[in-house]
Amino acid sequence: MTVLRSGLATDIGRARQSNEDRAAASDTLFAVADGMGGARGGEVAARMAIETLQAAYERNPTIAGLREAFVAANGAIWEQSVRVDGLRGMGTTLTAAGLSVGADGRDVIGLANVGDSRAYLMSGGAVRQITADHSLAEERVRHGEMTEAEAEVHPHRHILTRALGVAPEVDIDLWELHLHTGDRLLLCSDGLTNEVNVEQIGQVLRSEHDPRKAARALVDRANAHGGSDNVTVVVVDILVGEAEPARSSSVARVSVDKAGATRLEEPGRDPAVDRPGPAGPRTPPLAPEDATTTTITAVHRGLAPTAGGSVADAGEELFVAAAPVAIQTVPPPEYREPERERLPPVRETRRERRQRLGVPRRITVRVIFFFLLILAVPAGAVAVVRWYALDNWYVAIDHGNLAVYQGRPGGFLGFQPKLLDRTDVTTKEVLAFRLRDLRQTVTEPSLKAAERYIANLHREFLAQQSSTPLTRL
Numbered sequence: 034m035t036v037l038r039s040g041l042a043t044d045i046g047r048a049r050q051s052n053e054d055r056a057a058a059s060d061t062l063f064a065v066a067d068g069m070g071g072a073r074g075g076e077v078a079a080r081m082a083i084e085t086l087q088a089a090y091e092r093n094p095t096i097a098g099l100r101e102a103f104v105a106a107n108g109a110i111w112e113q114s115v116r117v118d119g120l121r122g123m124g125t126t127l128t129a130a131g132l133s134v135g136a137d138g139r140d141v142i143g144l145a146n147v148g149d150s151r152a153y154l155m156s157g158g159a160v161r162q163i164t165a166d167h168s169l170a171e172e173r174v175r176h177g178e179m180t181e182a183e184a185e186v187h188p189h190r191h192i193l194t195r196a197l198g199v200a201p202e203v204d205i206d207l208w209e210l211h212l213h214t215g216d217r218l219l220l221c222s223d224g225l226t227n228e229v230n231v232e233q234i235g236q237v238l239r240s241e242h243d244p245r246k247a248a249r250a251l252v253d254r255a256n257a258h259g260g261s262d263n264v265t266v267v268v269v270d271i272l273v274g275e276a277e278p279a280r281s282s283s284v285a286r287v288s289v290d291k292a293g294a295t296r297l298e299e300p301g302r303d304p305a306v307d308r309p310g311p312a313g314p315r316t317p318p319l320a321p322e323d324a325t326t327t328t329i330t331a332v333h334r335g336l337a338p339t340a341g342g343s344v345a346d347a348g349e350e351l352f353v354a355a356a357p358v359a360i361q362t363v364p365p366p367e368y369r370e371p372e373r374e375r376l377p378p379v380r381e382t383r384r385e386r387r388q389r390l391g392v393p394r395r396i397t398v399r400v401i402f403f404f405l406l407i408l409a410v411p412a413g414a415v416a417v418v419r420w421y422a423l424d425n426w427y428v429a430i431d432h433g434n435l436a437v438y439q440g441r442p443g444g445f446l447g448f449q450p451k452l453l454d455r456t457d458v459t460t461k462e463v464l465a466f467r468l469r470d471l472r473q474t475v476t477e478p479s480l481k482a483a484e485r486y487i488a489n490l491h492r493e494f495l496a497q498q499s500s501t502p503l504t505r506l
């Protein structure tokens with residue numbers, strides 16, 4: 034039987050506008066996700082990771098199930114990021130530990146990781162990092178291209194080489210843990226480890242016995258150091274463990290085969306387990322006799338490689354590579370300037386990348402169209418005003434003669450009326466009462482109509498002239 038007790042604390046930190054970390058701590062499943070991506074992407078990715086993980090792990094609470102849950106979370110986030118414009122490029126780290134029953138019927142804790150959130154194990158008072166960051170700097174250390182000390186201060190130390198949701202497939206690191214009563218597991222986002230070194234983490238974990246208070250105290254320490262990022266901490270206490278009393282707590286890097294069985298990864302492939310301790314005055318490698326309580330024991334189930342290199346069925350649990358390895362704390366990081374911004378190429382949008390690299394904005398069809406639109410609006414307005422101002426003709430008196438003007442009497446928004454036709458008809462050659470109309474201007478729909486109007490006035494006048502003698506008779 035295994036009995037666990039946990040504490041969870043998360044905080045926005047001192048520099049960020051929002052908390053894109055998400056975490057979970059149920060009776061048997063514990064997880065931390067640190068989301069990234071423009072706008073709301075980071076928050077969405079981290080939340081989806083936690084929710085998908087919980088639902089999937091509930092269906093299959095085994096190490097194989099934990100792996101499947103990671104695959105499901107990756108797929109769900111990837112699909113969403115492809116479908117929704119504002120979420121493109123989002124992603125998240127995910128570190129999770131789940132209690133399950135091993136092949137031998139005894140409880141084991143499965144641990145899975147993608148990204149640079151971390152898992153530490155405190156056993157017998159010593160703290161060690163289990164996970165290996167999937168960051169560019171860490172990969173270079175692994176390939177011998179960089180020393181730990183260089184990696185600590187490298188400007189690209191936060192570029193992730195793996196994250197959940199940024200591609201349709203993802204590689205997941207898995208471990209199988211057999212833990213003792215009194216062991217303590219810590220899951221945390223990089224907001225903690227960027228601010229607080231492993232020695233300080235050890236101090237808190239050793240002195241604060243309530244897991245909730247321990248989680249809170251670690252978050253407070255990160256904030257006190259600067260709090261440049263969101264901080265999330267889950268502390269899991271093994272109140273009752275099932276590891277064989279005679280043996281030390283064990284941490285083994287495993288993979289899951291097609292049948293769902295866990296297999297030991299080849300020794301040497303896991304840098305977190307057997308990476309030699311870095312030289313340096315602050316963290317001298319421990320001599321084997323200094324090893325106190327926890328040794329690393331590789332666990333192998335079922336199939337074991339035989340001496341000839343082929344594979345044989347061992348039929349029962351087999352311990353290999355059991356030579357005790359001294360537990361080393363991770364070297365305390367040199368003081369590093371808290372980074373203002375992460376530089377994660379796998380998680381940023383094209384525009385963000387261009388901004389970061391200072392690449393000038395490209396002129397695209399969209400940009401050209403936008404400027405054409407900007408120009409078209411005032412041009413259209415001028416055309417409408419001009420049309421309104423000039424699509425009008427009126428008759429008025431010009432120096433005693435009747436004349437036709439184009440435009441609006443008195444002008445309209447800067448468009449002045451134009452004299453088109455000054456006729457020979459004088460004010461004396463139209464009927465007197467018509468002059469009143471003319472002074473108030475007579476509007477006509479066209480030049481022709483205006484000229485016709487004047488001709489009619491003149492004709493009316495002439496008719497009146499010729500008829501007058503008759504009426505006098």
Ligand code: MN
Pocket residue numbers: 067222223224262263
């Ligand atoms: Mn973070």
